[in-house]
Amino acid sequence: MNFNIESPTSKEELLNCLRNHQSGYFRLAAGFTDLLIELKKSKTEELTVINLSQIKDKQFTGIDIQPSGIRIGALVNVAQIGKNQSIRKSFPVLQQAADALASGQIREVATIGGNICQASPSGDLSCALVALKASCEILKMDGTIRHESLNDFFRGPAVTSLQKNEVLKSIVIPANQTNKLKSGFIKIGKRSAMECSIVSISYHFQLGADAAILHSGIAIGAVAPTVIFCREAADFLHKLNVNKIHETDQLKVAELIQQSASPIDDQRASAWYRNEVLFNSAKSIFEQD
Amino acid sequence: MDENLIPISFTINGEKVSKRILPSLILIDLIRDQLQLKGTKPGCLEGECGACTVLVNGSAVNSCLYMAVNIDGKEILTIEGLSSIEQPLHPIQEKMLEHGAVQCGFCTCGIVLTTKAFGEECKKEGKIPTRKEVKKSLEGHLCRCTGYVKIIDAAEDYLTHPSV
Known part of the structure; x- marks a missing residue:
């Protein structure tokens, strides 16, 4: 290697790096925990890695809490997310995934x-962030910013909409509109x-008076080519009391979640097993507490 | 090739070091092959086993997945840095021996360093960890000899007696 x-x-040096390498093959890396494993196995020669981890720019490295939401720089590490008190309080699903x-x-x-x-498709943070309806702020080589919802950013296994002349700058999670939450991450x-x-489920429900679900986000991981936002299940739960979801409704939610999945057999589990686990885990969301 | 070498300066076990390194040098190779500190063990070399754990600015990381260029300006602690002539074994190491948590010893250096980092974190937060938290703190380590119980016992004993 x-x-x-x-x-x-x-940021300026980064943009220059990008410009200088547009005609050749390069990779971006920050933590290197995935890239090094890949490179140790590959025989690529003539590779340049743009090492992002020495960028000192709060837009990339900070967690910025605003009334409208929280902006997390792309270079924030997973431990920082797990330990951040605001994230712990407002977005438990993300803290648990971290x-x-x-x-x-x-x-x-x-x-x-x-x-x-x-x-x-099994990325833990990705799953939580899709449930939180997060969006990406992507820095383009000309210095402008492109915004895209995370859900649209994912295009397939290991494929995103990120172009060669772009780099992910930060993630924005919209603020909760209510203070009462039921939010969590299930990892099987x-x-x-x-x-x-083998299966992961992220859920984030914002509750109004009488524990009615006013805003809901559900995402599933490792059961489709990308993390999937379960729109039908989220819509179905609208205005239901989170503490009194009848068993027939629990089954309906689990069924709707299962319908958004398209799992495959791989070395970790069979498609059949993933379907079963997904259904039962989905049902368990409202059995907890 | 020489013009491609990158200059870095860092502190390792309290000692300041400046070096010129190959861009793709990995931290574990710098530590073992260039600095001749063989206490940092190469296990799986893909971040699964934790044998190569060292502390970078006080945090436990896998040195097999850490770029040497990124330690510029940072402080590294390896297992060798825990010993001194006055105190050849760190209290965590004493606890590991006391509880019979060392068999072949390959995983031990990494576990001792992770326990040190977690201990410092607990101290900062002023908390005594539960056994569950102690287990969680060691999740990045594999041991093929002990079955873990004695390792967790040793770590728990150290972490719940913060006076040492």
Whole structure:
């Protein structure tokens, strides 16, 4: 494994790096926890890696809390997300997903931007962020910003809408409109640490008076080519009392969630098993507490 | 090739070091092959086993997945940095011995360093971790000898007696 590395330290230097490499092959990396594993196995020669981790720009490295929402820089690492008090309070699903990702050592270096740009169907943060209706702020080479919902950003397994002349700058999560929440992350795997999900479900319900669900987000991971937002299930739950969801409605929600999935057989689980686990886990959302 | 070498400066086990390195050098290779500190163990080399764990600015990371260029300006602690002539073994290491948590020893250095980092974090937050939290803190380590119980016992014993 031998490659060249360029380490821009500011947004301007980064844009210059991008410009200089448009005609050749290059990769972007921040935490390197995925890229190094890939490069150790590949025989690519003449590769330049643009090392984002030395950029000192709050837009990339900070967590900015605004009344309209929270902006997380693409270089914020997973451990920071797991420990952030505002995220813990307002977006438990994201905090739980961060805590469930890989191991403590990986969380210290892996970044939210990397987790998203890998576009793994089983990406833990991706799943939570889709349920939270997050959007991407993408820096283009000419210095302008392109906005796109995270749901649209994902185009397939390991495929995003990101172009060669773009880099993910930050993620924006819209603020909750109510204070009462039911929010969580369910991760099913064969073991509880260092695991890549067999099925994951993220849910984030904002509750009004009488615990009625006013805004809901549900996303599922590892059961389709991308993380999927379960619109039908989310719509079905509108105005239902989160504490009194009748068993027939629970089954209906689980069924709607299952219908948005299209799992395949792979080394971790069969499609049949994924379907079963997805149904039962979906049903369990309203059985908890 | 030489003109491609990148200059970096860092502190390792309290000692300031400046080096010129290949751009694609990985931290574990810098530590083991160039600095001759062999206490950092190469296990799976893909971030699964935790044997290569070192502390970068106090946080436990896998040195097999960390670029050496990115330690510029940072502080590294390896297992060698825990020992001194006055105190050859760190209290965590004493606890590991006391509880019989060391068999072949390959995973031990990483576990000791992760426990140190987690201990510092608990101290900062002023909390005594539960056994469940101790287990969670060690999730990034594999041990093929002990079955983990004694390792968790040792870590818990150390972490719940913060006076040491």
